[in-house]
Amino acid sequence: MTAARTDEVTREGLVLAVDGGNFKTDLALVDSSGEVLSLVRGAGSSAHTLGVEGCVELLESLLESALARAGLGPLDRPLASTAQILLAGADLPEERATLGARIEQLNWSERLVVDNDTLALLRAGTDRRWGIAVVCGAGINCLGLAADGREVRFLALGLISGDWGGGGDVGLAALAAAARSADGRGPRTVLEEAVPAHYGLGDPLEVARALHLGHLPFVRLLELAPVVLAVCDEDSVAAGIVSRLAEEVIAFARAALRRLELTGTDLDVVLGGGLLRAVPRSVVQTIARGVREVAPNAHVLVAPSEPIVGAVLLGLDVLAADVRAKARARAELDAAVGALIRVPGGKVTAVEPAAS
Numbered sequence: 001m002t003a004a005r006t007d008e009v010t011r012e013g014l015v016l017a018v019d020g021g022n023f024k025t026d027l028a029l030v031d032s033s034g035e036v037l038s039l040v041r042g043a044g045s046s047a048h049t050l051g052v053e054g055c056v057e058l059l060e061s062l063l064e065s066a067l068a069r070a071g072l073g074p075l076d077r078p079l080a081s082t083a084q085i086l087l088a089g090a091d092l093p094e095e096r097a098t099l100g101a102r103i104e105q106l107n108w109s110e111r112l113v114v115d116n117d118t119l120a121l122l123r124a125g126t127d128r129r130w131g132i133a134v135v136c137g138a139g140i141n142c143l144g145l146a147a148d149g150r151e152v153r154f155l156a157l158g159l160i161s162g163d164w165g166g167g168g169d170v171g172l173a174a175l176a177a178a179a180r181s182a183d184g185r186g187p188r189t190v191l192e193e194a195v196p197a198h199y200g201l202g203d204p205l206e207v208a209r210a211l212h213l214g215h216l217p218f219v220r221l222l223e224l225a226p227v228v229l230a231v232c233d234e235d236s237v238a239a240g241i242v243s244r245l246a247e248e249v250i251a252f253a254r255a256a257l258r259r260l261e262l263t264g265t266d267l268d269v270v271l272g273g274g275l276l277r278a279v280p281r282s283v284v285q286t287i288a289r290g291v292r293e294v295a296p297n298a299h300v301l302v303a304p305s306e307p308i309v310g311a312v313l314l315g316l317d318v319l320a321a322d323v324r325a326k327a328r329a330r331a332e333l334d335a336a337v338g339a340l341i342r343v344p345g346g347k348v349t350a351v352e353p354a355a356s
Helices: 047-069 093-104 118-125 167-183 191-199 204-212 218-231 236-260 274-278 281-292 307-318 323-338
Strands: 014-020 024-031 036-043 080-087 109-116 131-136 140-145 151-153 268-272 299-302 350-352
Touching: 014 047, 014 307, 024 047, 024 307, 024 323, 036 047, 036 323, 047 080, 047 093, 080 093, 080 118, 080 307, 093 109, 109 118, 118 131, 118 140, 118 268, 118 307, 131 236, 131 274, 140 236, 151 236, 167 191, 167 204, 167 218, 167 236, 167 274, 191 204, 191 218, 218 236, 218 274, 236 281, 268 274, 268 281, 281 299, 307 323
Parallel strands: 014 080, 080 109, 131 268, 268 299
Antiparallel strands: 014 024, 024 036, 036 350, 131 140, 140 151
């Protein structure tokens, strides 16, 4: 943005939006016309990993970077008219309340929303502002919103709350299948070679030993999800893992539909997260068929934009921005996300140049 534009920015027309994930966090500043003033990307901001203070510290660092890149000097607080802070791991009401109370102290905005990132995914995929969202990234989660305001949420705490289907689950299933193939307990699979090759090791049992001895962090199992997707069309074991993923997504969507009593509507079911954005089209079609078995008129789609777009659109909804402003914001953010570049060091791991 230009220096002349800086003087025109006021908090009354400014949206601060955050999509915070387990491994990356996007923060955007957008004005009421839909112009993207700044977009920055940093590391994961989950309070489960960083703690509340660590999460807030990372967000504050990103905000300072975004303001600087937008050419905005120190602004009186509150900075923005509305802030939509949507974070992975903000699953329980008490977690959202704790994060909200801490962020409220920073006086970022006149109207603050702190909630789960599934809200951002849903809004990125539909202009209706209601429907079902299922996200598969590092973990899996689902949100259901009815037009009358009723909602359905899930604990999304992993295996202890019955969840399976995140990248870590798929990766662990791949390693287990590869190990059983190697020692004769299970069917032969190309994963027996593909899994250790990914880590530069000789066989799956070496990978298991490396994990057990702490030479390989368990978080790196997430890297195996793309390996599974790459061979699922040629390998029945990998195909079985992907099929289970599809069934878990269907189960979430069906449960939300039934609990909200929306099986007879033509609502949107929005899919997102790195894993669901990467699955073959045939998997999305399988999910759609499964959903439509209980909701024949449902529209199942992969979100066309990243969740940060949904977070911004929710902010523009609060400002009662017009359709043109929202279309502009989506288009500019789609382009900006595609242009994100990595920079070495520091807490901000990737930054998009400020709009001009």
